[in-house]
Amino acid sequence: MPTIIYEQPDGIRRRVDAPEGIDLMLAAKRNGVRGIEADCGGACACATCHVYVGDGFPLPEPEPEEQAMLAEVAAERLPQSRLACQITITSALDGLVLRIPARQF
Amino acid sequence: MRDGMLILGASHAGVLLAATLRENGWEEPITIVGEEPSPPYQRPPLSKGLIAGEVEPEDLALRSFGFFRDAEISLELGSAAVAVDPAGREVTLSDGRRLRYGCLALATGATARPAPFEGADLDGVAVLRTLSDALMLRERIAAAGEVVIVGAGYIGLELSAGLAALGGRHVTVVDCGRRILARAASATLATFVAERHRHAGTRLILGARIARLNGAGGRVTDVELADGSRIAADLVVLAIGVRRNDHLARVAGLACDDGVLVNRAGRTSDPRIVALGDCAVRHSRFADGALVRLECVQNAQDGARAAAAGLTGKPVGMEPTPWFWSDQLGLRLQTAGLTSGVDRTVQRGSREQGRFSLWHFAGPRLRAVETVNAPAEHLVARKLLQAGCPISPAEAADTRIDLGARFLRREMALSAP
Ligand SMILES: Cc1cc2nc3c(=O)[nH]c(=O)nc-3n(C[C@H](O)[C@H](O)[C@H](O)COP(=O)(O)OP(=O)(O)OC[C@H]3O[C@@H](n4cnc5c(N)ncnc54)[C@H](O)[C@@H]3O)c2cc1C
Ligand code: FES
Numbered sequence: 001m002p003t004i005i006y007e008q009p010d011g012i013r014r015r016v017d018a019p020e021g022i023d024l025m026l027a028a029k030r031n032g033v034r035g036i037e038a039d040c041g042g043a044c045a046c047a048t049c050h051v052y053v054g055d056g057f058p059l060p061e062p063e064p065e066e067q068a069m070l071a072e073v074a075a076e077r078l079p080q081s082r083l084a085c086q087i088t089i090t091s092a093l094d095g096l097v098l099r100i101p102a103r104q105f
Numbered sequence: 106m107r108d109g110m111l112i113l114g115a116s117h118a119g120v121l122l123a124a125t126l127r128e129n130g131w132e133e134p135i136t137i138v139g140e141e142p143s144p145p146y147q148r149p150p151l152s153k154g155l156i157a158g159e160v161e162p163e164d165l166a167l168r169s170f171g172f173f174r175d176a177e178i179s180l181e182l183g184s185a186a187v188a189v190d191p192a193g194r195e196v197t198l199s200d201g202r203r204l205r206y207g208c209l210a211l212a213t214g215a216t217a218r219p220a221p222f223e224g225a226d227l228d229g230v231a232v233l234r235t236l237s238d239a240l241m242l243r244e245r246i247a248a249a250g251e252v253v254i255v256g257a258g259y260i261g262l263e264l265s266a267g268l269a270a271l272g273g274r275h276v277t278v279v280d281c282g283r284r285i286l287a288r289a290a291s292a293t294l295a296t297f298v299a300e301r302h303r304h305a306g307t308r309l310i311l312g313a314r315i316a317r318l319n320g321a322g323g324r325v326t327d328v329e330l331a332d333g334s335r336i337a338a339d340l341v342v343l344a345i346g347v348r349r350n351d352h353l354a355r356v357a358g359l360a361c362d363d364g365v366l367v368n369r370a371g372r373t374s375d376p377r378i379v380a381l382g383d384c385a386v387r388h389s390r391f392a393d394g395a396l397v398r399l400e401c402v403q404n405a406q407d408g409a410r411a412a413a414a415g416l417t418g419k420p421v422g423m424e425p426t427p428w429f430w431s432d433q434l435g436l437r438l439q440t441a442g443l444t445s446g447v448d449r450t451v452q453r454g455s456r457e458q459g460r461f462s463l464w465h466f467a468g469p470r471l472r473a474v475e476t477v478n479a480p481a482e483h484l485v486a487r488k489l490l491q492a493g494c495p496i497s498p499a500e501a502a503d504t505r506i507d508l509g510a511r512f513l514r515r516e517m518a519l520s521a522p
Contacts, residue, residue, distance in 0.1 A: 006353060024165075027346060029167075029168070030166060030168060030169040030172065031169055031171065031172055032124060032168060032169075032172035032175070032176060034128050037406075039152070039402065039403060039406055040402070040430060041149060041402070043146045043149070043430060043437075044437075044480060045430040045437065045480050046484075047480075047481070047484055065480060066479070068480075068481035069480055069481045071481065071483060072481055072484035072485060072488070074511065090174065105425070
């Protein structure tokens with residue numbers, strides 16, 4: 001199983017072994033990683049699963065809808081900003097680091 | 106053992122309350138009692154992806170077992186609370202056990218409303234509230250040819266949309282209202298959505314009261330309307346709304362109205378008891394202070410966060426904009442705010458392109474916004490409502506104005522130090 005690393009704003013890291021095929025939000029939620037609220041459960045309706053993705057991994061480009069929603073996230077939007085529910089886990093993401101923003105509302 | 110937090114109801118509200126209490130540093134024991142035997146799961150997909158076969162029950166878990174174990178939250182699943190004794194601080198379970206509590210949370214949600222007509226106990230008549238309802242329904246659907254859904258609310262329509270996508274069946278939706286979504290959407294949105302359902306091949310029979318369900322040999326055969334006409338059916342799904350589960354609270358003597366009465370922090374009339382989610386009712390600043398009981402995930406989650414904050418001495422925060430979503434026939438429908446008291450509506454965007462929003466005003470004030478396939482605009486609307494932004498109907502309707510840039514980022518710029 002690929003390992004995803006979730007990093008809190010204070011730098012504390014949590015490694016989660018996540019099955020391929022589920023998304024980065026679900027892997028966090030199921031394991032109780034804090035700071036990823038995901039109010040809509042992955043319906044791309046809430047933008048409270050905002051994360052900053054680490055460099056060097058082959059991530060698909062955001063769809064226009066995700067792109068537009070990223071303009072409205074609560075914390076600062078950076079070039080690395082993504083919605084965790086819109087990225088499916090594959091073996092190529094093994095070791096990916098996701099930084100969690102300080103706020104989702 | 107110390108008497109810790111006892112939570113009744115292991116769904117969206119109860120589980121997030123437990124998780125947030127731990128995040129906030131609550132160190133006392135936490136126990137969640139849940140009547141349903143299945144591990145806590147997400148309810149919205151039951152009428153969406155699960156019926157369509159796109160997701161399976163194991164995809165719906167709200168949290169993993171490892172999470173509950175690590176957070177030391179004990180789950181008592183498959184047993185219901187049958188009585189609450191506030192004086193003795195004790196809850197009795199259906200199996201006779203008694204649990205003491207220091208604090209109690211009522212997160213008992215709602216249950217499918219029983220049918221007000223005869224025949225609902227026939228074989229082939231189903232409801233859709235729980236995972237086991239949904240799994241049973243999925244099996245029934247596989248063998249059904251003539252499906253009648255009673256109730257044109259969001260759940261009935263999501264179901265009919267799922268059935269239309271599966272194909273191969275006649276689907277009829279019957280409702281006593283003159284239009285669909287009479288309770289939860291504006292007439293303009295309802296007209297648009299109804300058109301899509303008809304286009305998908307679903308028959309909508311509106312303004313029709315059900316007289317009874319008829320059967321033969323114990324199995325449902327047809328739905329009889331008050332005018333005597335009959336609609337053949339081998340599967341009838343009752344989607345006629347819910348009944349709030351506030352019975353325990355009433356018997357225990359807690360103040361209730363249309364649900365357990367709570368304040369912003371979920372506090373009931375007993376200082377040791379909070380209530381949250383579908384079973385609770387409170388005054389809302391989004392309804393001019395009127396009492397509202399909402400039935401949506403956002404309300405369950407906000408209730409959980411507010412109650413957890415109140416119980417751990419953290420700031421509870423202002424009531425956030427209520428909102429919910431529905432997915433049907435490829436339409437992402439979202440409503441921000443509450444539509445009561447609305448007297449003027451403007452449209453933004455194009456209905457023909459299937460991507461637009463309806464901006465509802467009460468006097469000069471923006472009150473609610475319904476969006477269709479425009480989730481980013483929904484987020485902007487939520488923030489505008491949250492801040493009580495003085496946007497005018499003309500500005501809302503003008504697509505040349507970037508609303509986020511004009512109202513939100515400017516406000517942020519102004520409020521920056
Ligand atoms: C099919 C369906 C689709 C939906 N889709 C959406 C959607 O798209 N968007 C949206 O915002 N909302 C949607 N909702 C509404 C949303 O699911 C509810 O608002 C939410 O589940 C409320 O959470 P809750 O925890 O308050 O109550 P519930 O989810 O009702 O959970 C209450 C739990 O308490 C248990 N319980 C009750 N009494 C007792 C007792 N005495 N002892 C122990 N346990 C008890 C029940 O068995 C239940 O498991 C949908 C609901 C359904 C049924
Ligand atoms: S979980 Fe709601 S947008 Fe990702």
